[in-house]
Amino acid sequence: MSTATAAHEPQGRHQSKKAAASGWIGSALEYYDFFIYATAAALIFPQIFFPKGDPGIAIIASLATYGVGYVARPIGAFVLGHIGDTHGRKKVLVWCMFLMGFSTIAVGLLPTYEQIGLWAPFLLVVCRLVQGFAVAGEISGASSMILEHAPFGRRGFFASFTLQGVQAGQILAAAVFLPLAHYMPEESFNAWGWRIPFLLSFIVIVAGYIIRREVDETPAFTDKTEQKQRARSPVLDAFKYSWGDMLRVVLMALMNVIPVVATIFGAAYAVQPAYGVNFAKDVYLWIPVMGNILAVVVIPFVGNLSDRIGRKPPLIVGSLLAGLLAFGYLYAISIHNVTLAIVMSLLMWGVVYQGYNAVFPSFYPELFPTRTRVSAMAISQNVGTAITAMLPALFTIVAPPGAQNIWLTVGAIAFGITVIAALAAASARETFRIQMHDLGQSDAKPVPLADYQRQRAAAVAQGRAGA
DSSP states (O other), X not given: OOHHHHTTSOOSSOSHHHHHHHHHHHHHHHHHHHHHHHHHHHHTHHHHSSOSSOHHHHHHHHHHHHHHHHXXXXXXXXXXXXXXXXXXXXXXXXXXHHHHHHHHHHHHTOOOHHHHTTHHHHHHHHHHHHHHHHHTTHHHHHHHHHHHHSOTTOHHHHHHHHHHHHHHHXXXXXXXXXXXXXXXXXXXXXXXXXXXXXXXXXXXHHHHHHHHTTSOOOHHHHOHHHHHHOOSSHHHHHHHHHHHHHHHHHHHGGGGHHHIIIIIIHHHHHHOGGGSOOOOHHHHHHHHHHHHHHHHHHHHHHHHHHHHHOSHXXXXXXXXXXXXXXXXXXXXXXXXXXXXXXXXXXXXXXXXXXXXXXTHHHHHHHTSOGGGHHHHHHHHHHHHHHHHHTHHHHHHHHSOTTOSOHHHHHHHHHHHHHHHHHXXXXXXXXXXXXXXXXXXXXXXXXXXXXXXXXXXHHHHHHHHTTO
C-alpha cells in the first residue's frame, strides 16, 4: 500500500466500531420516525385524515401522502449531500436527526379531517415533505461515515450496520403499534392512540444528538490532501464526473419496490376492508416485524460475504429472487392464508432481499470519490426511491379493490423492476478490492486477490483483538 493511499485508510485504533454503532443507532431511530408514518398511512390515516365517502379513494390518497415523502428526498439530497461533502459527515447526520424528529412530533399533534377539513391532509403532506427532506441524507451520510472509518477488507461488513439499523427502526415502528392496535378499543386507537408513536419521537432528538456527537470525522474527509481537492460544488462535480455511476445507482435503488410491496401495498391489501381480505390489523403487523427481525440477523453475514466474494453477486441474486418471491407473498394474501404470507415474507423480505439491502451501503459510496461521495449517493439513491414511492398509489390504481388477479398484476410489475435493478448492478464495476484513495476512479486497479485476503485477515484479527 502506497503512502498516499495509506493516508486515506483508517490507521491503528480507528473508530470503525464506534462509527458503526453510531450509524446503526442513528439509522434505527431516524427510520423509526419515517416508517411509523408508513404504518399509519396504511392502517389508520385513510379513516381520519380524508373524506369518508369512498374508501378506495381514501386509501389511494393516504398512500400518496406516503409517497410525497419520497418526492421530497431528491431535494433534501441536493442540500444535505452538499453539507456532507463540504462540512462533514458528522454535521449532516445531526441535521437529519433534528429535522426528522421535529416533523414527526408535528404529525402526532395534527388535528383530523373532522376537526379542520382539508387543512388536515394539507398539513399532513407538509410534515411528510419535511420527513422526506430530512431522511435524504441519512443513509448516504451514515454509510459514508462508516465506510471511511472501516479497515480495508471489512468495509462491506461495517457498512451493512447502517441498514441493520434501518431494519431495526422498522421493527420498532411496527412493534410500537402492536400493543396499541391489539389492546386499545378501536375507537380510542383511532381517536388518540395512534398519536403515541409519533410523540415518542422526542426521544429520537435527544438520543440521536448524544450518540452522534461522540464520533470523530472520518480520516478520508479530514485528510489534508483531500481537503485541497475538495469541490466547491460537489453536486456539480458529481454530475460532471460520475453521472454514469449515478444512473446505475438510480436504477439499483428501484429495489425499494420490495419494501413497498412488503410493508405498504401489502398492508393496505391485507387489512383495508375495501379489498375484502380482512387480515386483523394486529396480526398483519407481525408480518413485517418478523421479516425485519430475520433481516437484522442476516444483514451482517451478507455484508461479510460481500467482503469475500464481492458486492455484485449477492446484490444481483438477491434482487432477482426477491422479485420472484413477491408473487408468492401477494398470492398468499389474496387467498387469505396468514401462515403462507408469513413464510413468503420471511423468505422475500427477511432473507433474499438482504442480498441487495446489506450490500448497497458499501457498494454505492464505493462507486464515488471522497469529495463527492455523500452528494452523488444521496441524489442518485433518493431519485430511485422517489420513483418507487409512487408505486403504492399506482398499484392501487392498476389493481383497485374488486379487480381480478391483483397479486399477479402487482407481482409482475415488482419483478420487472427488480430485473432492471439487477442489470444495472451487473453493468457496474466491482469495488470491494479497491483502496479508499482510488474509489470513484474508473481506471482504478483492484488489489491482487492474495494481497487483499492477507490484508483482510489482518483487519479481522485486529478487530477480534479489540483494536
